[in-house]
Amino acid sequence: xxxxxxxxxxxxxxxxxxxxxxxxxxxxxxxxxxxxxxxxxxxxxxxxxxxxxxxxxxxxxxxxxxxxxxxxxxxxxxxxxxxxxxxxxxxxxxxxxxxxxxxxxxxxxxxxxxxxxxxxxxxxxxxxxxxxxxxxxxxxxxxxxxxxxxxxxxxxxxxxxxxxxxxxxxxxxxxxxxxxxxxxxxxxxxxxxxxxxxxxxxxxxxxxxxxxxxxxxxxxxxxxxxxxxxxxxxxxxxxxxxxxxxxxxxxxxxxxxxxxxxxxxxxxxxxxxxxxxxxxxxxxxxxxxxxxxxxxxxxxxxxxxxxxxxxxxxxxxxxxxxxxxxxxxxxxxxxxxxxxxxxxxxxxxxxxxxxxxx
Ligand SMILES: NC(=O)c1ccc[n+]([C@@H]2O[C@H](COP(=O)([O-])OP(=O)(O)OC[C@H]3O[C@@H](n4cnc5c(N)ncnc54)[C@H](OP(=O)(O)O)[C@@H]3O)[C@@H](O)[C@H]2O)c1
Numbered sequence: 001x002x003x004x005x006x007x008x009x010x011x012x013x014x015x016x017x018x019x020x021x022x023x024x025x026x027x028x029x030x031x032x033x034x035x036x037x038x039x040x041x042x043x044x045x046x047x048x049x050x051x052x053x054x055x056x057x058x059x060x061x062x063x064x065x066x067x068x069x070x071x072x073x074x075x076x077x078x079x080x081x082x083x084x085x086x087x088x089x090x091x092x093x094x095x096x097x098x099x100x101x102x103x104x105x106x107x108x109x110x111x112x113x114x115x116x117x118x119x120x121x122x123x124x125x126x127x128x129x130x131x132x133x134x135x136x137x138x139x140x141x142x143x144x145x146x147x148x149x150x151x152x153x154x155x156x157x158x159x160x161x162x163x164x165x166x167x168x169x170x171x172x173x174x175x176x177x178x179x180x181x182x183x184x185x186x187x188x189x190x191x192x193x194x195x196x197x198x199x200x201x202x203x204x205x206x207x208x209x210x211x212x213x214x215x216x217x218x219x220x221x222x223x224x225x226x227x228x229x230x231x232x233x234x235x236x237x238x239x240x241x242x243x244x245x246x247x248x249x250x251x252x253x254x255x256x257x258x259x260x261x262x263x264x265x266x267x268x269x270x271x272x273x274x275x276x277x278x279x280x281x282x283x284x285x286x287x288x289x290x291x292x293x294x295x296x297x298x299x300x301x302x303x304x305x306x307x308x309x310x311x312x313x314x315x316x317x318x319x320x321x322x323x324x325x326x327x328x329x330x331x332x333x334x335x336x337x338x339x340x341x342x343x344x345x346x347x348x349x350x351x352x353x354x355x356x357x358x
Contacts, residue, residue, distance in 0.1 A: 023048045024324055026113035028088045031073050033266045036335060038328045041088065041113075049118040051099030058094035058119055060111045061357050063345040064137040065321075065330050066091060071263040078290060087112040088327075093127075093136050095352060101126070104352055108136060113327050115347060132318075133358050138342040139175055139305050139316035145291035146257055147176035147233075148301045151183070154289045155231040155255040159184035162225050164244060166212075167235035169196035171342035172257060174204060176233050178314045181205050185231070188224045190217070190240060192337040199340065204315060218243045228252075236261045238269060245278045256288040264335045317341025322349070 022045045029042050051057045069090060072082050082089065092111040096103055100121050108125040111117035127136050138144060150172075151157050163180040167173045168189025177187045177200065189200045189209040197209035208224040210217050221243070228249035234241055238261030241254075248254070262268040279286060294301070308314040319339055321330045324347050334343050349357055 021048045021116075022046070023114055023116045025087045025115075026324065026327055027085055028073070028082060030084050031082070035264050036070055036073075036332050038332065041328045043325055048116045051118045054100055054122070055118050055120055056099030056101045056107075056124070057097040058092075058107060058109050058111050058117050058124075059097050059352065060092050060094050060115055060117070060324075060347045061351070062093040062134055062137055063111075063113060063324075063327060063347060064091040064093075064141070065327070065334050065339075065343040065345065066142075067258060067260045067263055067335065069331055070335055071259075074263070074266075074268055087114050087117075089113075090327075091137065091142060093133060093141075097352065106133065106136070108141065113324065115324065131358060134318050134320065134342075134344050134346075135309070135316060137344050138171065138318045139309060139314065140302050142291045143171040143342055144175055144305050144316070145294065145298055145301055146172050146289075147179055148305060149291060149294040149297075150233055150255040150257050150289060151176055151179050151231075153294060154287050155233060155253045157183050157185055157231055161185045161230035162188070162227060162249075163231040163233065164188045164190065164221065164225065164229050164247075165233040165235070166190045166240045166244075167258075167260060168200055168206070168209060169193075169340050170235065171339075173233070173235055174200070174317060174341055175314065176257075177206050178204055179308075180231075180233075182308065182313060188221065190221065190236075196340060212240060222247060231255070233257060234259075238262055242274070245275070245284075248278075248282050248284050250282050252282060252284050254284060254286040256286060260335070319343045320346050322346050 025044055025046055027042050030040050032040050071077055075081050089112045092109055094107050094109045094111050096105040106127050109119050157180055163185045165173050165177050168177055169191040177189055180187045187206045189206045190212050191197055194211055197211055200206040200209040210220040229247045230249050230252050232244050232254045234254055234256050235258045237259030318341055327345050
């Protein structure tokens, strides 16, 4: 990161107290042509913005590191093309400093890679206090919702299904596998290292797991799914999807959650030629979705997941990286598979009231 200014934490008498403070921001200065590198970002400092009517000043506690951050740089996706020399957008957990919501209120917000953002109240998702706030970006956040609704509403898993999950040791995948197991499914993961796969089987209860770097990984999946695959929870697309399609059972379901295999490039794969024939022959249903499509029922999904977490039936692993300035390297590393579970940036260690950011 081109560091313009560091060590700009808010000082007493600053925005936390309602006055002017410095806002550290990480800007996307240009769109990457190939693989993402840190030199497309720059850290700068700007005055903390002031909320107007219907707005609040949000203070970022956690930033969610999402593969989609890189996909957004490729052009128009489900959101508008990213501009340059603007704050890098991101899902965040914030607390309200001032404006039209009570100070200290916790909100899920699109505050981006910065300390402070002014946002319209209408776009915020208030959440209650919780022992581990970071779970609002994990099991109780978008990745948890993607796992839950992708399995239940899109793939419509049933007891006895054989379910294959790619990027299985990541944020969405490790939750999706455990939720499928709760439904009485046989669960096979695909992830990028032996260590990740050992963890999935030994610690998270997957029935099997395969490293897609192995030359014979397709045979390994076939061996673990002797009766074929009923549900494929696809986080990856590309060559993994190509290899799984022929193994799908008649009337199988493919929940297309993401396509990370084609995110970190200037030339994403757009081929579709072989797919329709496979869908017809095996009468497959393949459906893309966004977790936010199901926003109206997030509350009940959160209740289910919170109960499983409390009962120890689901483990939600969250990697915390401290420091706003480490956000670019955290995203680049995640695209290269160096994360296990959900990765978040903790922007500040303390809440407005002095309590720790848990
Ligand atoms: N639809 C939705 O609402 C929604 C919500 C959240 C996430 N998603 C999508 O779900 C997917 C997973 O996201 P996440 O947040 O849970 O991230 P994540 O799985 O925690 O991190 C991404 C993982 O993808 C794997 N990966 C990277 N490049 C790969 C490649 N070329 N082939 C195979 N695996 C690769 C890496 O693990 P390995 O070691 O296994 O390579 C990496 O750890 C992404 O496609 C994301 O866009 C969708």
